[in-house]
Amino acid sequence: MTSTSETGHAKNVANFEDLISFCTGYGTAYNPSKNSIKLPQLNTLLTNAKNSLNVVNTSLNPFNNAVNAREIAFAPLSKLVTRVINALDATDATTQVVKDSKTIARKLQGRRATAKIIPIADNLATPENEEQKSISASQMSYDSRIENLSKLIILLINEPLYAPNENDLKVVALNTLLNQLKITNTAVINVTTPISNARLNRNKILYLAATGLYDIQLEVKKYVKSVYGATSPEYKQISGIKFTKAK
DSSP: OOOHHHHHHHHHHHHHHHHHHHHHHTGGGOOOSSGGGSHHHHHHHHHHHHHHHHHHHHHHHHHHHHHHHHHHHHTTHHHHHHHHHHHHHTTTOOHHHHHHHHHHHHHHHTOOSSOOEEEEOOOTTSSSOOTTEEEESSSOSHHHHHHHHHHHHHHHHTOTTOOOSSGGGSHHHHHHHHHHHHHHHHHHHHHHHHHHHHHHHHHHHHHSTTTSHHHHHHHHHHHHHHHHOTTSHHHHHHHTOOOOOOO
16 A cells, blocks of 8 residues: 555646746746756656655565565564463473563563653654654564574573474474564565665655755746746746645
8 A cells, every 4th residue: 555655745746847837838938047947858858856755665565575575474473472382381380481482472472561652753764654653662573582582492492391282383384484484484585675775766866955856846946936927827827736745
C-alpha cells in the first residue's frame, strides 16, 4: 500500500507539471532571465522528478515482498517459543536453566514489566514510513530476535533432558527455523539499500535547497507575479497550485 508520504511526492510532481503547462501557455510573455526557471530547464527537472519517482516505485515491490516474507516467517515464533519453554519446564531441568530460558523467551516475545514507547517522525531517507509509529525498548528488532533464538537453541543443546517428541520442538527443527529467519532477514537488508538510495535521490531532486523542485516552483511563481502582478488572473492561476515540502 502506498504511504501518505509517497503520494505526497507524486502530487508535488503532478502539480509541477501543471505549473509548467500554465507557464507554457503564457507564450512569449514567460521569458525569465534566470536560467533555472526557463521552460527547457523546468521540463528537464520534471523529467528527472518523474524518473526518480519511477525508480522508487520499482524498488518498492521487491522491498515490500521481502518485508512481507519476513513478517510471515517470524509470525509463529512467539507461540513456538512458549511451547519450547513449556516442554523444557516439563522436564527435570534445573530451576536455573528454566529461569534462563524464560528470560530469553521474554526477549524473543518482547515482554517486559513496563513498555517504553518513544514517538518518532517519518525519516524520508529510509524505506519505511515511520510516521505515527513508536519503538519499544523491548528487544523486538528482527536482528535481536534472531540472536535470542540462537541463544535459546544453545541453551537447549546444552540441556540433555530437553528431548521433546514433537518434531517442531526438536533442536534440529529450531535450527532449521533459525536459518530460515536469517535468510528472510538478510533478504530485507539486501533490498533496503536500493530503495533507500532511490528515495535519497528523489528527495534531492524534489527538495534540495535552490535546485529542488519545491524551491524552483517558488521562483516560478515569483517571476509570474512580477510579470503580471499579484492580482492578475495569470498569477492566481498558479499561486493556488499547492506544493508540500518534505520535513
